[in-house]
Amino acid sequence: MPQRAAIIDLGSNTTRLVIYEYEPGKWFNLTDEVREVVRLREGMGNTNVLRKAAIDRSLNALRMFRTLCSAVGVDDVTVVTTSAVRDAENRESFLDRAEADTGWRLRILSGEEEGYYGALGAINSTGLREGFVVDMGGGSAQVTEVRDGFPGRCVSLPLGALRLTELFLGTEEVSDEQVAALRDFVREQLSSLDWFRAEPGDDLVIIGGTIRNLTQIDQAKHEYPLDSVHAYRFSARNLHVIGDDLWRIPYKKRHAVPGLRADRADIIHAGALAHSAILDHSGFDFATISRYGLREGVFCERFLADRPRPIIDDLRRFSVISLGRTFAGDEAHSRHVAHLSLRMFDDLHPVHALDANYRELLWAAGMLHDIGTAIGYDYHHHHSSYIVLNHTLPGYTPRELALISLLCRYHRNKGKPKPRRLASLLFPPDKRALRILTGILRLCEYLERGRRRVIRDLRCHPDKENKWVQIEALADSDAKMELWDAGRNVDVLERALKMQVELVAGVWRPENSDPSGEGASESLHA
Template identity: 45%
Template structure:
C-alpha cells in the first residue's frame, strides 16, 4: 500500500487499566491498515488516593511510555498522538505526571476530558458501525462514557465513574464476590446512570458498545458459539448471553474465572463490574442487545487525523470505504476487479426474474467482486481460500456478521467447488445458502468472462427460454 504520502501514525492511549500503542500505516483519505499493537497492563488507578496516583502506578506507566516512545523512534514513526484519560485527569498529581513525561521522554500527553473521551470513542465506533440515531457505550478502567447519536453524529456525551477497575476497587473485596457486594454495585450503577439528564431520550434505541470490557464479553460468547469469524466487529451481545456470563463471574473464584474461554486472564478480576455496567445500561434503556464496534477511542483519534479534510471525521459511506480500503491495502488489481464487478452487476440485474435477490444482495456481490482476488498477495495457488481468510480476519466495517460471512464465502467459491455454508451455521441459515449459490454462480461467470484480465468482454446480454 506504500505511496509517496504514506505515514506511520502511532496512537498512545494511557488508560486507567491498560496502556496501548497502535501503529497505523496510512495514506490520509485513501487507505490505512494496522501494522502493530502493544498492550500493557499498568493499573494506573490502582492505589489512587486523594493525594493522587501512587508511586508504583506512576512507575509502571512511565516505564511503559518509555518503551512506547523508544519503539516509535526505532520504527521511524512519523506522527505520535498520545492521550491520557480518567486516571490522570482525576488525580491530584496528574499534571505533575504529564510534566514529567514531557520533560523526561519528550512525549506530549494530552489529557482528554470526559466529553472528549466520549467524542473520540464515538468517532471510532461510527466509522465501524453506521448509526443514524441511538447511543454508544464505552467502558474503560476508570470511567464509562454514554453518548447520544443523532443524524449520524455525537450530539451529547456523559462520562461516569463506572469503569471496571474503579468499581472493583471500590466495591469488591471478596473472592468470589458476595451477593451484598453485587447489590451495592448494581445500586451504584443505576444511581449514576439516572443522573444523565437526557437518558430517557435514548430508551428503546439502537446501542453500540466498545472498549476492552465489552469486547471481552463478546469474545466469551463467540467462543461459546464457535463463531467462524476471527473479528468481533458487528457481533450482537444479547441480554441472555450477558446474564449467563455474569452468573459464572459471580459463582467462580478468580482462579477459575481466569480460565474462562475468551476472557483475558488479566481482566478476570474486574470483568464482573464491567458486565454489571452493561446490564445496567440495558435495563435503563430498555434494550436487550448491543452491537460490538472494534473501533474506539484510539481509532477515533487516528481517524480524526486520517479524515482531516472532512468537517466531521466520519465517512459518509462506511460500507463502501471499508471494501475499498481492504482492497487497497492488499494491492488489488483495480481494473480487473472493477470489470468483474461490472459484469457481475449486469448478470445480476438481467437474471433478476430467475433468482429474485434484492438490492442488499447485489451490494454483497459488488463487494465480493472487488475482493475476490485479494488472496493472490499470499499465493496464487489457493488464492480463493486466502481471500476468504483475509476477510475473516479483517472484517468489513459497516457490514453485519451475516454479510461478512457471505462475502467471504463468495470469494471462496468464485473459482470452483460447490457453494455451501458448512461451518457457518451459527451465523447463516438455509435461505442464506440459497443466496450464496445464486451469487456465487454469477460471480464465477463474471470471472470467467474476464479471465484474460483485459476487458475483452465489454458487456453481457442474457436470454433464456421460459421452459
C-alpha cells in the same frame, strides 16, 4: 505517498499503541498494535493520587512505545490519556515525568472528549446513524448520543471496571451485599439519564476492553465461528446471565472461564455487572460490539482532516476499497468483474428474485475476490476468503462477512459452495443465494479472463418458461479466449438457476453501456 501515524491511549487499566499506514481520505491499514496492562488507576481510591507503582508501570510502557516508534520510523505520534490522569491530584507531575522520559506531551481528554472520540471510532466502524455509544474503561464510562451519524451530547460517569472493583468487590469472595451495593451505585449514576433510552430506530454500540472480553466469553460459550468480536450482536439476556455468574466464581477459579483474559480476571465481574445495569436502564435488547473506539476516533480526525465532519460517508464501500488497496491488487480488473457481476445480477433478477442486499455483497466479493494473490496465486481464492474473514470489513455484519468470504472462496471452485463452520451465521435463504451469486461471480471472472476488459458489458435474455438464458457478451474486439474459458465454467450458474446457459458474442456500443464499471460499483442499490 502513504503516511504513517501512531496513536497511544494511556487508560486507567491498559495502554495501547496503534500504528496506521494511510493516504488521507483514501485508505488506511493497521500495521502494528501493542497492548500493556498498566493499572494506572490502581490504589487511587478516593484520594485521587496516582500511586508510585502505577506511575512506574505506565512510564515504562510509554518508554517502550517510544523505542518502538523510533525503531520503525514513526515520528507522527499522538498520545492521549483519560480518567486516571484526568482525576489525579498529581497529574502535572506525572505529565512532566512522561514528557521528560519520552519527549511526548500527553493530552488529557475531558470526559466529553473521551466520549466524542470513542463514538467517532464506533460510528466509523459500524455505520451507526441513530442511537448511543457506551465506552467503559478502567476508571469511567462514557454514554454518547448519536444523531444523524454524528456524536452529540455526552456524559462521563465514574463506572470504570477497575474503579468499581476497588470500591465494591475488592475481596476474594464476593457477597450478595457487595453486589447489591455496586448495582445500586450504577443505577444511581444512570438515574438522571432519562434521554438514554431505547427508542424505535435507535441502536446501541458498546466499545472498550471490558465488553470485548465479555463478548469473547459469550462467543466461547456459544461456539461462535469467527475470531473477531467486531459487529457481534450481544443479547441483553446473555449479558445478564454472564454478569450474574462471574461474581459468584472465586477469583482463583475465574481464570478458567473460557474466553476470559487472565489479566482481566480480577475486574471483569464488576464490568459485567455494570454493563448489565446499563442495558437494563437503556432498555435495549442487544448491543452491537465494536473493536474500534477512542484510538480510531483520534486517528479519523487526522485521516479525514479535510472534511467538515470526520465521518466516512459510505462506510461499506470505503471498507471494501480500502481493503483492496491495502493488498495492492489489480483494482481495474476487480472493478470490471464487479461491474459485469452486477449487470448479470440485474438482468437475471426476474429469474433469481434476490434482494438488493445480496447485490451489494456480490459487488464486495467482485472487488475482493483476488486480494489473496498478494500472498500467492496458488490457492489465492482460499487466501482471499481468509483475508476477508479475518481482516474486518467495518460496516458489514458477521453474516455478510461470511457470505463475501464464501463467494471469494468459491469463485474458482466448481463444486457446490459449502458454508461449513460458517453455516451458523447464515439465514435459510442464504444457501440458495450463495449458489447463484457464486455462479455469477465465477462466470464473470472468466469473462474477464485476460484482464483486458475486452468484454465491456453484457446482456442477459432469460426464458423462464423454457428454462434457458442467453448471455450476450458485448466485446470491443476479439473475445474468443474469454468466451472459450467462460463457456467451460457456466455449469455452476446452470445448476444454481436450474436453467441452460448459452454464451454468445455480441458487439459493444459505447452509448448503451458503462465501459469502466464505475457506474455499476457506485450504484450498489440499483
